[in-house]
Amino acid sequence: MKYSILFLILFTFSFSVNGQEDVQFQSQENIYVKPKLVVGIVVDQMRYDYLTRFYNQYGEGGFKRLINEGFNCKNNHFNYIPTKTAPGHASVYTGTTPKNHGIIGNDWYDKSIKDYVYCAGDAKVKTVGSTSDAGKMSPHRMLATTFADENRLFTQNKGKTIGISIKDRGAILPAGHTANAAYWFHGKDEGVFISSTFYQEALPKWVSNFNKSKTVKSYLKDWNTLYNIKNYTESGSDLNDFEEGFTGKETATFPYDLKSLSKENDGYDILKTTPYGNSIVVDFTMEAVKGEKLGADEITDVLTVSFSSTDYVGHNFGVNSKEVEDTYIRLDKDLERLLKFLDKEVGAGEYTVFLTADHGAVDVPAYLETQKIPAGYFGKKAFKSQLNDFMVKRYLASDLIENISNNQIFLNRDKIKQLGLDLASVQHAIVMELQSYEFIDKVYAAATIANATFNSGVEELLENGYNLKRSGDVLYEFVPAVISYGKKGSTHGSGLNYDTHVPLLFFGKGIKHGSTLQKTRIIDIAPTMSGLLGISFPNSATGVPLDFVLK
Structure with a gap:
């Protein structure tokens, strides 16, 4: 009997030790994930309800693919004021708020010099790719690191970082201080992507080739609804009193002859206020992936992409416009195009994506008043x-x-x-x-x-x-729905739900499939990506990793 008991003890001990080794081995295997490429996507001025309101208009390969194959945080909010573009982009990537990263607005009054400063303005650098001053930009006013910076430090600068946007601040702030490059769109009479000497002295050949191509010019064409406008039942009437429109066109109604209208609307700048601005960003992003060989090896690269045209359209036409609906339907197509490209170029399952927004937007107060909802103008x-x-x-x-x-x-x-x-x-x-x-x-x-x-x-x-x-x-x-703004078009900046509640989707390598209504914060994104990669959190991060989205 005593031999049987001894055998049982030895067997149990052996099983426990072996089990412990298995657990240790398993934890070492899963200590971090190494996607070849992390793609951070910020959609400028995207309210959360644009996912649900336009859901039936979307195809299967864009927003729906991110939702159905990835993880959807349905109750994601900004946790600070002001909800503006520059603070939004900085907070997404630094994992903290303006209290710590210092980007308190798109521009602000500087108490020390008694004058206004621009969030990315830098008189010490020069424009690269244009003779204008539009490239005198850098991230020097942002006081914190981004998770892209931490990835650069972790990989001894072997992992690349590239930032891309229509807006300079949408490209510069997410990419951080150590980025290989940031590129933004300069319209006017040029219609090119530019950079600054903060990053490099001359544009790479692939950028110059893109600028010399007729890609941008090809979008100076008619902007009409992608589908029959009668099917755009998720938005208000096309002709109304709440939209600004373009100079040279009496009504803010489809279609828009962009080539003709461009003459009175700052040339190529008109494209910013159309869905074609987003298409141009995708065109350029794909060239960046190929030109910079992003995701081509086992060392993780970071690509930050900000779609700014959604913001320009929202400001001009308002939350409830046909123009906003068409812009998101077309953005969905562009996202599908980008994801398919990444599947082919980097490899399906070899990259990780998150998609969020830098703020939401309020319905046009004048429209809300017609619906008997308290609103007004300050x-x-x-x-x-x-x-x-x-x-x-x-x-x-x-x-x-x-x-x-x-x-x-x-x-x-x-x-x-x-x-x-x-x-x-x-x-x-x-x-x-x-x-x-x-008010x-x-x-x-x-x-x-x-x-x-x-x-x-x-x-x-x-x-x-x-x-x-x-x-x-x-x-x-x-008070709610009161803004200091013109009486046409939408804006943002408050701490109210229409400005703070934005999408947060995770997708790809290392990401679980699922969704949650648990409240998440915009500052949790960067620590989550750092946790995924096994790198240091951004140096001022106050957010926490969302462990329930990670495998």
Whole structure:
């Protein structure tokens, strides 16, 4: 009997040890995934409901393929204010918010130089590929690394990074500080992709060849709906009072003769405000993959692609327009074209993709009013006049306010000190004054935002968007569906759901199939990609890896 017990103990011990070895071996095998290429896609101004509203119009190879074969995070949100293009792209790739990466707007008032600065503007570099100043750009104002930067460091710069977009900021910020190159579209009378000396002294041959080709020029043609416009039942009427349209055409209605209209709409720039801008980006992206040999070896490369034309169309025509619907139907076709190309060029199952947006957009307030939904427009001029009158009456000084921009008030701190005033007290007085102003919903002093910790609501979003050195003295937010913008077309920037709720799709190597309604944050994307690749998180990342999307 005792021999049987001894045998049983030895057998159990042996099984446990062998099992442990198997588990250790298995964990080593899955410690990270090495796709040949990571493709990050940002669709500018894409609300989440564009996935669902236009779903039946999409084919099987674009958005639906990403959803059905990948992982769909259905409740993905931005966790800061302002929801603008530059902060959006920076946050997606750095895994943190403007509080840390420093990109607090597309442009902002710089308190130190008393002037505006552009998020990617850099007077120290020169344009490459054009005689214009449109290439004087770099990521130098972004304070954090991107996961693409970390991949470059991890691979000893053997893994390439290329950024591509219509917009300069959409190409530059995602690619990061160590990118091999970033390329963006310069329209006007040239219609070419350009770069800056931050990356290189001359364009590679494949870029020059693309610019010399007739690819861009071929899109100066009619823009009509891809399908019969009667089938576009997911959007409002084509003729309405809520769309801007193009100079030279009386109504914002299909079709649009782009070649003819280009003469009064900045030449090739007209293509930015059509779905053809996205098609051009895909054309150029495919040439980049071939020209740079991206995904050609076992060392992971990173390709960042931003589709900006969706934003231009949304601003011009509005969320509920036929033009927006047609733009997304055509983008779906372009995504299918890109994915098929990657299947062939890199290899099906050898690359990883994520798709998200840099912000959403509000329905045109004038349209919402016709639907009996509270909405409106905030008048900047009247606001500045009213606030200035208050400051003169309260402090007997007319120059205490230095700047008002991006829903922030910058005070003249030198003047405040000269008059012997307490900065915090002046901030608080303005906060109390603005609470009574029409359309202002929330207002906070910088001292409150900087010195408190919020865990919910608009206060948390403001805190995450507040940068101590770059943000203003008083921050304010409008009531829902009120904007400081023209009365035609859509815009964005708030912390409300229509601006914060955007798609997040993962697809390809190392990604599970499935979906979740669990809330995810835009800052979780970069740590997730770092976790997938087994590399360091971006140096200021505050997001967490979404482990449930990874195999």
